[in-house]
Structure formats: C-alpha cells, structure tokens
Amino acid sequence: MTRQSLFRMRMAGLLRKELRQILRDPSSIALAVVLPLVMLFLFGYGVSLDAEHVPLAMVLQDRAAPARELAARFEGSRYFDVRHAASLSEARRWLDQRKVEGIVCLQSDFAAHIQRQQAASVQVIVNGVDANRARLIQAYARGVLQQWGALRHARGEAAAVPAVTVVQRVWFNEGAVSRNFLVPGLIALIMTLIGTLLTALVVAREWERGTMEAILVTPLRRIDLLLGKLLPYFFLGMAGMGLSVALAVTLFQVPLRGSLSVLFVLSALFMLAALGLGLMISAAVRVQFVAAQISIVTGFLPAVFLSGLLFDLESTPLPIQIVSHVVPARYFVTIIHTLFMAGNVWSVLLPNALALLVMAVLFIALAYRNITKRLEAP
Structure with a gap:
C-alpha cells in the first residue's frame, strides 16, 4: 500500500x-x-448607529409664518418626532426628564430678522450624554435649517442664505x-x-x-x-x-x-x-x-x-x-x-x-x- x-x-x-x-x-x-x-x-x-425619530421639543416664541414653516419642516423630517412646548422652561424640564433629547427654540424676533435679510438665530439644545448621538442630532437639525433656507431662497422669499452652499454626495452607502x-x-x-x-x-x-x-x-x-x-x-x-x-x-x-x-x-x-x-x-x-x-x-x-x-x-x-x-x-x-x-x-x-x-x-x-x-x- x-x-x-x-x-x-x-x-x-x-x-x-x-x-x-x-x-x-x-x-x-x-x-x-x-x-x-x-x-x-x-x-x-x-x-443602529442612525438617529431616527428623535423626540424633539419645539418652542415657538414667534408665531409668524416663517417660524411656523420652519417648525413644519422639523415635523416632516423622519429624523425627529416633534412635541410643542409652551415655553422654554417646559422644554428644559422635558429634557431633564429624558422625555426629549433636544430642543429647538425660535425666538420672538425670528421672523423680523428673516424679513430684513439678517441671520436669524435658532437655539438648538441637545442632550450630550451620548456625544455621538448628540452630534448626529445637531447635524440633522442643521440639515433641516439649510433645506428650509434654500427652499425659501428658491421661491424668491426672504431668507438668510450662506454665501457658500454645500452639495454633498455619499458614495458606496448612498442612503447612509x-x-x-x-x-x-x-x-x-x-x-x-x-x-x-x-x-x-x-x-x-x-x-x-x-x-x-x-x-x-x-x-x-x-x-x-x-x-x-x-x-x-x-x-x-x-x-x-x-x-x-x-x-x-x-x-x-x-x-x-x-x-x-x-x-x-x-x-x-x-x-x-x-x-x-x-x-x-x-x-x-x-x-x-x-x-x-x-x-x-x-x-x-x-x-x-x-x-x-x-x-x-x-x-x-x-x-x-x-x-x-x-x-x-x-x-x-x-x-x-x-x-x-x-x-x-x-x-x-x-x-x-x-x-x-x-x-x-x-x-x-x-x-x-x-x-x-x-x-x-x-
């Protein structure tokens, strides 16, 4: 053998x-x-490393049309579940109780600044316990604001648009x-x-x-x-x-x-x-x-x-x-x-x-x- x-x-x-x-x-x-x-x-x-349906408190100190339209943009985003708070103190209480993970506050002079083509401040408060998630929420909020400003500018309405517009494209994982x-x-x-x-x-x-x-x-x-x-x-x-x-x-x-x-x-x-x-x-x-x-x-x-x-x-x-x-x-x-x-x-x-x-x-x-x-x- x-x-x-x-x-x-x-x-x-x-x-x-x-x-x-x-x-x-x-x-x-x-x-x-x-x-x-x-x-x-x-x-x-x-x-999941994505942040979707994030509970968000919306405080509208300005009830004018631009503020309501911006709030609607947040409500229509798949990244946020918006709850309206009567005041900033109530929203902060929700944040302390972990009922929401972020706050967007539109101040009383928001629409006036928009009409004068001035930069209107939007206060965004985020729970930073999880730093990565906080950065994602900030980025999503910034994206909603940029889309809203670009849309108003395209319609010829008053909006403070930055001088440089970033057009981004994601390769290989297009949907991120x-x-x-x-x-x-x-x-x-x-x-x-x-x-x-x-x-x-x-x-x-x-x-x-x-x-x-x-x-x-x-x-x-x-x-x-x-x-x-x-x-x-x-x-x-x-x-x-x-x-x-x-x-x-x-x-x-x-x-x-x-x-x-x-x-x-x-x-x-x-x-x-x-x-x-x-x-x-x-x-x-x-x-x-x-x-x-x-x-x-x-x-x-x-x-x-x-x-x-x-x-x-x-x-x-x-x-x-x-x-x-x-x-x-x-x-x-x-x-x-x-x-x-x-x-x-x-x-x-x-x-x-x-x-x-x-x-x-x-x-x-x-x-x-x-x-x-x-x-x-x-």
Whole structure:
C-alpha cells in the first residue's frame, strides 16, 4: 500500500471521528448555525448607529409664518418626532426628564430678522450624554435649517442664505444606512467566534476526555492531527459564513457589489487564520475552560474593539492602532466592507489578503509546533 493510500485512510478515519463528534456535540452546531442567526437578528434589527425619530421639543416664541414653516419642516423630517412646548422652561424640564433629547427654540424676533435679510438665530439644545448621538442630532437639525433656507431662497422669499452652499454626495452607502455597515462587519465577528472558539476546544477536549492517549498510539502523524482538526471546522465555519452572507443579502437587503467568488476565497483566508489561532491555543493549553477564555480574550474581543467595526481606529491613540495590526479581523472587516459596498477594489483587497495569508501561515505553523504526540506538554 502506497504512502498516499495510507494517508487517505488515516485522514478518512480521523475526519469520520471529527464529524461524529461534531454531530454529537450540540454546542458546535449551535455556534456554527444558531449563533449567526441570533447575532444577525440582534445587530441587524436591534443595533443602529442612525438617529431616527428623535423626540424633539419645539418652542415657538414667534408665531409668524416663517417660524411656523420652519417648525413644519422639523415635523416632516423622519429624523425627529416633534412635541410643542409652551415655553422654554417646559422644554428644559422635558429634557431633564429624558422625555426629549433636544430642543429647538425660535425666538420672538425670528421672523423680523428673516424679513430684513439678517441671520436669524435658532437655539438648538441637545442632550450630550451620548456625544455621538448628540452630534448626529445637531447635524440633522442643521440639515433641516439649510433645506428650509434654500427652499425659501428658491421661491424668491426672504431668507438668510450662506454665501457658500454645500452639495454633498455619499458614495458606496448612498442612503447612509448603518445596517449596510454593521451587518457585513458582523460576519467577521461570527467567523472569528466560530473559528477561534470551536478549534480552541478540540485538542483540549481530547486531553480532558482521555481520548488523546488512544490517538497517541495510532500511526497518525502531527500533520494528520492538524488537518483532521482543521478541515471539519473549516467547512463548518464556511457554512456559517455562507448562511450569514445569504441572510445579509436577502433578509437585510445589504448590497453585495463585489464578486461572490472573491468573497469566499478571502473569507477562506480569514477562516484559516482564525482556525490556526484557535488550534494554537488549544494545543498549548490542554484545558477547555482556559482555552475558551484565552480564545475570547485574544480572538473575539479584539475583533469587536480593534477591527474598526464599531470604532474608528484612526481616532484611537497610536499604540492602539499599532496593536490592531496583529488582529486578523481588522483586515477582514476592511475586505468585507469593500466587497459589499464598493466592489472589487483590488488596491484595498490585495494588501489585506496578503496580511491574512501571512497570519494564517504563522498561526497554523505555531499550532503544528504545539501539537505533540507525547504525554508531556511541549
């Protein structure tokens, strides 16, 4: 019997063993299938970086036509739910009680300034507890004011219009919908959790259950053990990724402008890097609980905070930016955002793909080094 035949027999037996172990372990199926569904629904429907239907108090100290027209513009905006307050003190009381998140006050001389082509002041008070949301509310209020002024100017009516008018155009995410940004990035988190956490347990589980001793007396080599642990979870993780992409495109209507084949190839690179990290941890630790904790700290949490999904890395301190370069999810989040919203931009895809390839090779090599056929730890 040739060496290739022996290798195929060893791999077939090991893969059958791993497949049965996966089917008998409900947690593996839950992590690969149920978890992506739960996370996609939670993030897709429950998490939004947009500020819509913001409760807003409107105080009209001037009841003239220009003031009423401006108030109507706020009422017609999808970003605000306007409540009229009798006085500024009442509106401030609502703000203190968190019944509203902002106040727009049109003072008594508002219409007079407009008629004289003078800049009329509009007081906007915003709850600044959440600084990002406060900035969004300010920007939306400024947009309503600019649209109202431009409309009056176009009709030939008195309005104080700035000398420079900004005409903005948003590329790649034209509607500025945060779901189109969050859902693709969430796929990176799901693949990190599946790849790192599942494989962080597989070798440690063999040691804890005592089955590793039986494996040690077989003619399996270290490369056989590595491939036997890697391949089943690679296909399981890619299946979870495919399910996530299908839901993102069909259920959440996220546009996929890049090539589907390119997405799967680059996702495979990232999955190999995540699996290599998990196997490296599992082979080195040999205790499932400790391996799971290390995988969360070194894999999942950096993918959440240091990948650029929730926080702009350019705004973080330089040491944090440097540390983020060793996080595989940083590169895959950039890749998946580019493929979903911009398309096959190779000047972005290739450098990040190369970084993932280097990390995959490095982690798998370290995992191979840590896998041993001896009872004592390496």
